[in-house]
Amino acid sequence: MDVLRGATSALYGSGQLGGIINAVSKRPNAGQKNEINFQTGAYSRVQGAADIGGALNASKTLMWRFNGLIRKSDTYAKNIKNNEIYVAPSLRWKPDDKTDLTLLASFEQLDAGSTAQFLPATGTLTATRYGRIARDFLSSDADYDVYSKRQAAVGYSFSRKILPNWTMTQNMRYAHLDLDYRFVTTQALSSDQRTITRRALLQSANYNNVTLDTRSDLKLKTGPVKHELLVGVDFRSDFLANRRGQNTAPSLDLYAPVYRAITWPTYGTTTNTNETESQTGIYAQEQADWKNFHLTLSGRGDFTESMTVDNLTAQRTPQNNNAFTGRAGLLYSAPYGLSPYVSYATSFQPQVGTTRLNTAFLPTKGRQIESGLKYNPSQKMPWGDHFMLTADFFDLVETNILTPDPVDSTYDIQAGEQRTRGFEFEGMGRLPWNISFIASFTYQDPKITKSTTSAQIGQRPAAVPSHMASVFLKKDFHIWRDLVAGVGGGLRYTGNTAGALPETFSVPSQLVGDVVAHIDYKRASVQLNGTNIANSRYVAICTRNVACAWAPGRAMFVTLAYRW
Secondary structure (H helix, E strand, C coil), X not given: CEEEECCCHHHHCCCCCCEEEECCCCCCCCCCCCEEEEEXXXXXXXXXXXXXXXXXXXXXXXXXXXXXXXXXXXXXXXXXXXXXXXXXEEEEECCCCCEEEEEEEEEEEEEECCCCCCECCECCCECECCECCCCCCCCCCCCCCEEEEEEEEEEEEEEEEEECCEEEEEEEEEEEEEEEEEEEEEEEXXXXXXXXXXXXXXXXXXXXXXXXXXXXXXXXXXXCEEEEEEEEEEEXXXXXXXXXXXXXXXXXXXXXXXXXXXXXXXXCCCEEEEEEEEEEEEEEEEEEEECCEEEEEEEEEEEEEEEEEECCCCEEEEEEEEEEEEEEEEEECCHHHEEEEXXXXXXXXXXXXXXXXXXXXXXXXXXXXXXXXEECCCCCECCEEEEEEEEEEEEEEEECCEEECCCCCCCEEECEEEEEEEEEEEEEEEEHHHEEEEEEEEEEEEEEEEECCHHHCCCCCECCCCXXXXXXXXXXXXXXXXXXXXXXXXXXXXXXXXCCCCCCCEECCEEEEEEEEEEEECCEEEEEEEECCCCCCCXXXXXXXXXXXXXXXXXXXXXXXXXX
């Protein structure tokens, strides 16, 4: 999992200002290390996984790999499952150093319910005369809840080295998803402070996606300057059939719940839309290195067309949104491992669909200004090695952000403009006595600067903390040649957050501890992972006065693995 933080639209197209997550498929390789493992622990989890592969011929030009997982598990919410089957086979053909073709496929079947809680702030953040709501309380209904997903994807990755310094690459993927989702959400807390009124939702989605990306990567020199020139074009096509019905559900006592039968909503009566979107992007990037200066310039033009068809009213809502996004960054590699840098980037994300009033969404746009200092000293320093310390200041502005509609939270509206300024620090490396560490600290001041609702201006968004910090330490002990043991632990801190917008109440800060321990003997290992080790009872998030959720309690898992 690669976390690409900040505005990445200049290369990857539509994406949020905060960044994107790049899930990299495991691929066959000549040095394949196989593993099978079994995991059990909290929530009656029983899980098996395998990552195996190898060469199909003596010359190792044809290789295969198979990743698979099967899990049967409960969750911290009563009667809600978390069962999954996942398989991902792949085949790679590498006849020489110039040609590389990998065929990729995956299938996932997830049969579960929703662990989302829609609990009132009264009874979670503050106690009532009845006490507090149980942490595993189910505000929905176990006999009605379903979150069932079937997802399949096929594709390929092909690269060809035209010249020693010039490579062409093309990636393609087709993905299909079927989703069946039933849930009962909370509407309000009654005046008796113990009964919630509820609404049943029935939703299904059918999603198809095709992506095709072709790019050229050329490396060359012009005098003392080294260049890496990247140019490409990508195409994306999406189709979404969205159906939703909703109906009044029986009220529920928070402290002595009696779950009465849910009357199913009529399928597709609230929302019945077909959404199509196509996006073509043309992008280029120059990376130039001169002495100790490193310059990156990126630019991309996106051309999007979309259509939302309301099958209930026959209304058609077309959207045509084009945008140019860019990025410029300069880093200077100073002596002694210090590297100051500065960057500017913009983001663009089309928002297909409409509001509750059938008004088409506008694209979400953003800009990012960042400056900072990186420290990467030479190896074997007296205070440790493999260090990387980063400190930076940032200024982010994002417009047309989607937020829940205050009239009906199952829909979205666009709130206007949000600005976030702050500072962050990150460090990782190895301390004396071979203690590995990861640490981070973030201070930010998020504020809504423009809004269609005047009461929101100057407010901080719900569920966004101003302070975050974490530290994790781990040490391995080489007991003898084939036996290694290790232990580690850390703390995660999240500052208080606004529980609603406007901020009529807040969610207190949280401090949570995690642990890890392992023993490796030759090819076998046993690992223990524990989260919220102190079993702290706290509210993780609130987005409105009847949309609060407890954090899970202590969870311990043991994994047995064998590698060869």
